[in-house]
Amino acid sequence: MSAPRGWRPAELVADRFETASARTLRLRVADWPGHLPGQHIDVRLTAPDGYHAERSYSLAAPFDGEFVEITVQRVTDGEVSGYLVDGLPVGASIEIRGPVGGWFVWDPARPAPAVLVAGGSGIVPIAAMLRARRKAMADSPFRVVYVLRDPGSLFYRDELADEEIFLAYTRAAPPGDPRLPGRLTLEELREHTLPPGPEVTCYVCGPTGFVEATAAQLVSLGHAPGAVRTERFG
Known part of the structure; x- marks a missing residue:
């Protein structure tokens, strides 16, 4: 563009x-x-x-x-x-x-598998990627992890209900949530994301500390450092 x-x-x-x-x-x-x-x-x-x-x-x-x-x-x-x-x-x-910006982008004209991990309001560019994938009717696999404090901080509530997203609440979870509130773990990241591969790109957006920790975890799971793209704030 x-x-x-x-x-x-x-x-x-x-x-x-x-x-x-x-x-x-x-x-x-x-x-x-x-x-x-x-x-x-x-x-x-x-x-x-x-x-x-x-x-x-x-x-x-x-x-x-x-x-x-x-x-x-x-x-x-x-x-x-x-x-x-x-x-x-x-x-x-x-x-x-x-x-x-031209690095932290997912191009619907060249759809590829993606791991999308958001912390708090870091869901905003991730949502743009989800919406673009839906608009393009692309079938490339996405795996989305959204880490947030509590149910009251959930963005795009109705829209995300139609997506396959792993929600990890850190301070308070909604009634009936089988997961206890707490930080995202390495095993949860492994379970709810795509395995490493030459076509898989990881996108991580959120507060600086969250982004650095999550990027390191993805690399430890086998993703190449160059395949982990980050956008941070704060």
Whole structure:
């Protein structure tokens, strides 16, 4: 897809809350060049006095003409995330730049088997890959592991219910969940992912500590380091 070419206006045309603190924004961007699932955009807010604040957000959905979607998790004292979650009204515009990134991507034009591991809001680019695979009607095998604190922090609840996903709650699990809350284990990762192979690529997204630990576990299971692609935050 095309490289970034400066800031573009993006109008908020629809929204929905995924959790009490996470909001998906559907933006209309004229002449959007397209993007691949896994890429991100830069968002810029400008105050009346000219002060700029910028943050990067993963794209939550595959290429859809002039529309792009991001899901923003409110961060304590976050000047950008707080406004995007609580203050930006439908019909208002912000500025975006992108798409950005070419390593952490899954290309639906060349579908390949993938292991997708998300920690918390790291599910956003993973969801874009799932949606792109579904849209392309690709039959390449996916295995998805989603690690999250509790049921209240689950993004895309209804949509993910239709996917084969292993949910690993770390602090509190929903009633009836056979798994006790706790960290994802090596054996769980082995059981719920694809075995290593020359065509298998692993994608891991989430907080830095989670990503580093999970990437090391995947390598210990036999995946080549170059086949483990990571995207981290925090």
